[in-house]
Amino acid sequence: MIAEKFTFTCDQLSSHRQIACCPTHCVTPHGGKNLLCYNLKDLNQEPLALTGHHGEISAMVFGSLDTQVLLCSASADYIIVWNIELCQKRVDDGLIAAGTVIGTLLGDVVYLAFCSSGERVAACTGNRVNILTSQQGELVCTLSAHLAPLTAAEFCPWDEEILATTSEDRSFKVWDLKAEAVCYQSFVLSASPLICCIFVEKSRQFIVGSSDGQIWCFSFPIDHNCHLVAKMDIDKMYKRYLRQQETITQQKEAKPSDQPIVETTKAVLSMAVCLPFYDIHDHTKGQRSLLWIGSSDGLYLVDLDTSDLLTALCFRDDPALSVAMAGCWSISSGAEGQMLCLVSSLFTPTVALLEVRPADAVLGLCQSLEKALGSWSEGLSVIQSSPTLSGSPLNADLKRKEPNRPERKGGVKEQPLVFQTRVKSSGYSSSPRRTMFSPKTNVENRPKETHRRKVGPILRDYPTDGRAPSVPHQLLRVANAPVCSIQYSGDGKQILCGLGDSSVFSYESNLTGSPAVYTGHNSAVSSVDWSHCRQRWLSASRDRTLRVWPSGSPEPAITLGGDTLSHPISAAQFYYLDKFLLLACGDSLLLYLYHVDNTHDDIKRYKQRSVIKRAARFRTTTATDITALSAINDFYSHLVLQSGADRSLQVMDMNQGSVASEWPDAHSRAIHCIAQNKGSAFATQSPDSHNLFLTSAVTDGIRLWDLRTHRCVRRYENHVNRCHACDSAMSPCGRFIASGSEDNCAYIYDLRSNRFLHKLHRGSDTVLRVAFNPATPEKHGAATWWAHGKRAPGLWGRGPLIPR
Incomplete structure (x- = not known):
């Protein structure tokens, strides 16, 4: 699952610095003011030495511009952008590698971020962020609105004019770089400072992590009005993950008594999106949104769709690793889900490069589930696909006794109509008269009337491509x-x-x-x-x-x-x-x-x-x-x-x-x-x-x-x-989910997304029950029935409002 490719010993601690890693290169500080850039394709090659800073380097990040690998490093005096390919050519020619200074005397830079095109760089200094061009070194703008020092900043990958920042004031802000103004400001999320953030392009989400192990997932719509989708706690997810492992193995791990158990706070130090890999369950690629989380005690793989922990790679589980407690992470995605992680030790001046293959961990977990719960591997289906067994309870039958009824005697009994026994009834003994059929030939030919089928209020077919219910139809108090x-x-x-x-x-x-x-x-x-x-x-x-x-x-x-x-x-x-x-x-x-x-x-x-x-x-x-x-x-x-x-x-x-x-x-x-x-x-x-x-x-x-x-x-x-x-309910078309809520609203979700589509508000008490109309979503039959705890039930649909 995890392998250590190489280890570098620094002359001083690097746990407080932002380190950098990409699929082809990684960089480590050397001597405080210099950098060593390693080529991951050939680790035996001599590292590229980058010199030019006069102060201690505090942050570094990799970017790309027209397929060229860029490295940006910052200290209190300079912010320099290095073209790795040009620097390597200069060193091969016997010259000294040189970079482009894009900023001077901006202060202590704690975090750097490249935009997706590599044309701009965001540098966090104090409680402000400076936007610089990576080639000309021009200062585009300076943004300042936080009440405490910044901790991280990230460009939106699908809209480079949007920037998000986190701060020690325990909130994040979304900036519009064109207007140079805040377009969204969050509330105070936690009692601990927010220290990292990331955009997930696949699900259009913005994720924030704090120093106490809390993670918030927000939807990021076009209007940038973020809505909280999920909240996760790494410590709780890890405990649940251990219980799942115990269920699979049916036994608890025997922990040695001579080793003390130390509980640590699982701070969210870094996050990275995991590239899709082959899943034994889905048999397709790209079906799951996975996120790598680098914490102080290890690496965690989280499924964003379900908020479940899929894999936990803790340092204490592998004593052969050089790092026992992480101070900083830099995670980069490779091919087929392979991850390259550059991690610095918290207490020792050590930096290690780790290679992780999540497919082995996830597929191993799936195989363990199949072995432990082998009965379902044959394939479960709600629709009956096999005949009932001979001894099945479904073959039971209810045997009922028929009521006692008098038997009918055949034939017609001869009964007299008068008291005299010699006179018999002619009506009972005579045969009935029959009239033979004679066709009518003088009937006029009339055209057949075409009977049109009356279309009632219930539709024949439920629309499968309709919108979710959002318009109120009726309100009734019970x-x-x-x-x-x-x-x-x-x-x-x-x-x-x-x-x-x-x-x-x-x-x-x-x-x-x-x-x-x-x-x-x-x-x-x-x-x-x-x-x-x-x-x-x-x-x-x-x-x-x-x-x-x-x-x-x-x-x-x-x-x-x-x-x-x-x-x-x-x-x-x-x-x-x-x-x-x-x-x-x-x-x-x-x-x-x-x-x-x-x-x-x-x-x-x-x-x-x-x-x-x-x-x-x-x-x-x-x-x-x-x-x-x-x-x-x-x-x-x-x-x-x-x-x-x-x-x-x-x-x-x-x-x-x-x-x-x-x-x-x-x-x-x-x-x-x-x-x-x-x-x-x-x-x-x-x-x-x-x-x-x-x-x-x-x-x-x-x-x-x-x-x-x-x-x-x-x-x-x-x-x-x-x-x-x-309660919750699924629509007849299988595309929407309705749920009650305690904020006096009913929520309508899209089955394919974690965020809600509509928030139906029409009452003054908790919405307890919801139900979809199985026949029609509009007009006379409403699509959703929702009921309050002690108030009134109501109807919602897609059509025009029906007056009460």
């Missing part, structure tokens, strides 16, 4: 109770709303008219679900009861509860195309067969004619309560997703009746919502897209998972979710 669950019917015409006052409201999709109210539970209604045939729906409550209601009936046809269930129902739904009822009760997953009998007996109304029978019961492997449950009912699927109170996430194969896959530490908190990409009867998606699903946890945002790769592929945490269980 009872003064929190909304615990909501769901659209399959045709998008009705909405079920389970409330905290133990009642269920049924609305039309446009929220017009009075709702139908259903009562019977004694506690909050935790789950409501429509059947696939839309002829019935169910409601489950915390009072350990479940009711199945025929559509339009004021009374339930099936009532399950009482002593039958020993724990409250955390989630319930129809499953396997309405064949089963799926319940999560305590640490058990229950599968029930049922039959709904709609006939009524006015005398014995209390007697339940419908039948329900338990078909199977599965208990969690860790004996923890199930907190969330999800399964697809629109088509045959063997897989059921469930999460436990121990932060685990499991994939149940109902065909085999066992756990097919498991994530032991899916979130930092227990998952309270699982949302699958169920699609819609009005939308067309690729079969593989159904393997995507979302999980939500308090304080840990939303994670997007892919069953094909058995890992989290993206993370969304722009919304506020600190204490309430705010």
